[in-house]
Amino acid sequence: xxxxxxxxxxxxxxxxxxxxxxxxxxxxxxxxxxxxxxxxxxxxxxxxxxxxxxxxxxxxxxxxxxxxxxxxxxxxxxxxxxxxxxxxxxxxxxxxxxxxxxxxxxxxxxxxxxxxxxxxxxxxxxxxxxxxxxxxxxxxxxxxxxxxxxxxxxxxxxxxxxxxxxxxxxxxxxx
Amino acid sequence: xxxxxxxxxxxxxxxxxxxxxxxxxxxxxxxxxxxxxxxxxxxxxxxxxxxxxxxxxxxxxxxxxxxxxxxxxxxxxxxxxxxxxxxxxxxxxxxxxxxxxxxxxxxxxxxxxxxxxxxxxxxxxxxxxxxxxxxxxxxxxxxxxxxxxxxxxxxxxxxxxxxxxxxxxxxxxxxxxxxxxxxxxxxxxxxxxxxx
Numbered sequence: 001x002x003x004x005x006x007x008x009x010x011x012x013x014x015x016x017x018x019x020x021x022x023x024x025x026x027x028x029x030x031x032x033x034x035x036x037x038x039x040x041x042x043x044x045x046x047x048x049x050x051x052x053x054x055x056x057x058x059x060x061x062x063x064x065x066x067x068x069x070x071x072x073x074x075x076x077x078x079x080x081x082x083x084x085x086x087x088x089x090x091x092x093x094x095x096x097x098x099x100x101x102x103x104x105x106x107x108x109x110x111x112x113x114x115x116x117x118x119x120x121x122x123x124x125x126x127x128x129x130x131x132x133x134x135x136x137x138x139x140x141x142x143x144x145x146x147x148x149x150x151x152x153x154x155x156x157x158x159x160x161x162x163x164x165x166x167x168x169x170x171x172x173x174x175x
Numbered sequence: 176x177x178x179x180x181x182x183x184x185x186x187x188x189x190x191x192x193x194x195x196x197x198x199x200x201x202x203x204x205x206x207x208x209x210x211x212x213x214x215x216x217x218x219x220x221x222x223x224x225x226x227x228x229x230x231x232x233x234x235x236x237x238x239x240x241x242x243x244x245x246x247x248x249x250x251x252x253x254x255x256x257x258x259x260x261x262x263x264x265x266x267x268x269x270x271x272x273x274x275x276x277x278x279x280x281x282x283x284x285x286x287x288x289x290x291x292x293x294x295x296x297x298x299x300x301x302x303x304x305x306x307x308x309x310x311x312x313x314x315x316x317x318x319x320x321x322x323x324x325x326x327x328x329x330x331x332x333x334x335x336x337x338x339x340x341x342x343x344x345x346x347x348x349x350x351x352x353x354x355x356x357x358x359x360x361x362x363x364x365x366x367x368x369x370x371x
Contacts, residue, residue, distance in 0.1 A: 024235070043220060156360060
């Protein structure tokens, strides 16, 4: 099963590049010039997030080296370990609900400590690819609609997030 | 919210560290993290430029417009009460496509416009501005939060940077998990839509 997954995974990106460039050529798009214009925008996006990433990774670094997260994670982890969910992942799931960048800092910590190909590293990789920042998204989007009563949004968001976490643990067990 | 989280992390960290005598480690932690953030950005520059360049081709060649048209039946299924020609449908489609393709910076502007249009739609229906979310808004938000991204580009970059022997091995598993959570989200939205 894993071989099939790995094979498909390795052809997806070349296939997408091939399709987009071929489609562009067929539709008489100046693919090269357009690519460069788009790439320039992408660079701007990255430059735009540099300060944010520094601010958040420093905060995460301080929180991590203080040992507070280990303390909190151990507390909650004792509960989650009993149901088969590794304790080091508890802080990542919690932080991801508030801030994707802060969660990225924690993900990198896990990669450094356990390695990206370990069982814990794999769960982290999959889980983080399949969840969103609940509170951030909700606050920004509802402000645009000038809505204060969010009704069943939060419950649905939490259900979807826990479905992702659950499925990530199951599928990482097969890898 | 981010103000609070950021300050909370620093203050709790330093206070807890002072309490347990970890001040030296915290100093190193803060300085090293700042350096790591910059290294990470350098790696990201290449991947981001490649991805946004390709997306620009997809946009200019009309591929994105075509994909949006293909999404129409799904939009009708998820948001049956939005009139066919309403602008909210276009913004919702663009946001969903950008989400699927993992274009964070393209998702948010389209998502915000979609919410504005949904708010206008609710006003047209009821005659005045509503402070409670409409069913469409709940469904749209839950779909967004359930995550629709197919290729987790950021995660692949991080994995590569930390020495993964097969950084892209997570693509298929991530697609399966995303599909699972999205189906759960759709079922939940449909149940709540009927109930209220």
